[in-house]
Amino acid sequence: MDWYPLRLTTPVMTHAFGGTAIADRLGRPSEVPGPVAETWEVSDVDGAVGEVLDGPLAGRTLRDLAEEFPVELMGPGRQGARFPVLTKFIDASGPLPVHLHADDETAHRLESEPNGKTEAWHVVDAPPGATALAGTLPGVDAEALRRALLNEDYDSVLRRLPVRPGETLYVPGGTIHSFGPDTLVYEIEQTSDVQQSAACWRQEDGALLDEGIWQDNLDLVIAEWEPWHRPDFQPGLAVRPSADVERTFCAAGPHFALERWTAASGAVARHEFRSAVVFTNVGGPIEVRSGGWTDVLGPGRTLLLPAALGAVEFTGPADVLLGYKPDLDAEVRAPLVAAGHSPDVIATLGDV
Template sequence: MEAYPIKLSYHVRSYAFGDRRIPELLGKRGVPGGVVAETWEISDYRETTGRVLNGPYAGRTLHDLVEEFPDELVGKGWRGPHFPILCKFLDASRMLPVHLHAGDETAKRKYGEPNGKTEAWHILWAAEGATVLAGVREGVSREELREAFLARDYDAVMVRRGIESGDTVYVPGGVLHSFGPDTLVFEVQQTSDLGVSVMPEDLYGRPLGEEEWRANIEAALEELEPDPRPVPNPGLPLEEGDNRRVLCCAGPHFALERWTLAAAHREPPHPRRCLTLSNVGGGEVALEHAGGTEVLGRAESCLLPASIGAVRVVPEGEASLVACYVPDLQRDVIAPLREAGRSDEEIRGLGEVGL
């Protein structure tokens, strides 16, 4: 494989909860007019798989490359049906539906899918007083949940917490959740689009019939995991100084870091895992590698193949990036944080780290 920073076409969803914050606040170019609720920056989900925009593989799909170069692209020894993570910008100018995504076991048993959908929201911008709903209150019965959903009284049975820019919320599959209004997030998730809502409208705001709405509620109650109650977390610093790296969340499916760079940063080789980078700052970032240089503009994303070797990340002024990867939890998360003096309790707060 010819390894270089791979840019991909992005997929747009115009759900009713969105508006224009992705182009207006992040500066993303080329988006269509009207509502832009989500841009799927790195995706290998079925028909949304990205198409390569640059370099020798221009015109080919991400799925093509995953199938042909699993070791060189994703990581030595990796095998799977699709690229393992999906990264998106999400504009919750309005409240998202209250919904959940199937966990791995439910996805396989009920839907015949290879995996479910655990996700995390990294808060890029939130208005003062913004909140998330995530998880159900302890001791709430199935009947109380059903009654609350039919009454649209979600606060009666769910946990609401405040959020700020820089927080991250790790949401395992099966956890009931919503957020918005007035929130802009970067989301990383398992590659899946399974989901069931308990609200009487669909994602585009169209009303559902009574029978369909009630059937969705019953499906959600069947798939619900009642115990996880996600808590927004500011993350744990891995590096301080001119350049700051914060480990924001971690679990078996993905880890997310936020990088704030005032000087060049050398990202060492990672032959066992690839890395996605999304530029969420105000200027361009140069990615220097053995084969040349690629520039990442505002609100652009790319994939650094596992075989690319060292990459020098050079900011234009101060840069802000989100980096995602599938971690080896002991090597990439637990060991470096323990070395930095972090307690196991702090590390557990990042998600599902196996401690």
């Protein structure tokens, strides 16, 4: 197999909180008429599995490739029925419903799912004064939480955090959260769609829920809630491959890592990798080169770089996000320690 960067189909979600920010702020043409809430850039979630758009593998699903070529696609030692990382753009033109995703143990026990969903939000754009909800306040118990959720009195029990473009929040499974309005986020997470919502409305269309269904949903939120998770936004940790290229580690843990790379005009950035990389452009059009393949990647567009390619180059001006499932010691801790970051500082990235 002569591997090459893969362009995948991107399932689009038109939930009630969406808008036009993905097109307006990123410069990416919309695939559907009307508001868009989410584009799933690389997905192996049941019912929303990406398919290769071009080249010799056109028409093959990401699930097919993960099963048939686990090492070549995902990297040495990688096996499993699904590609491990899910990435999205989320346009929270309106606020997301207050919700949570189960952690691995809870997903196994309560939802019969193979894994839960820890995630991280990288803020692409947000206005001054934007906030997010993440985790419960100290001293909140299950009774107080349920009462507040019933009354939609979120600020009495949840932590409200300032949101700033360029910062990232690592959100462990079991953390109650929401963000928006007017916030554009790039999200990386475990491959899963487990979710329990505390809202009295459906995120798909905003319709009010039957009272009994809402009460049942609240029971599940309380059952899956982890009260000790209180994450904070972080600016990331910088490494400079050269004077005109900056590499910033935004978030990291055993399930995924996320980096943001910027390159000055005319600068050539090169990244070598052992794991599959989700390569997403959050700037203007850029020329990308990998494994003998060269093409232009448009604004707001994504490539999946199979592990077999081993390296990618791109020419500035460029602003890109790189997501992957890491070997934490080799791919995260080692370069950060070499750049002078202490273990305590590295730990602020998430679960490192």
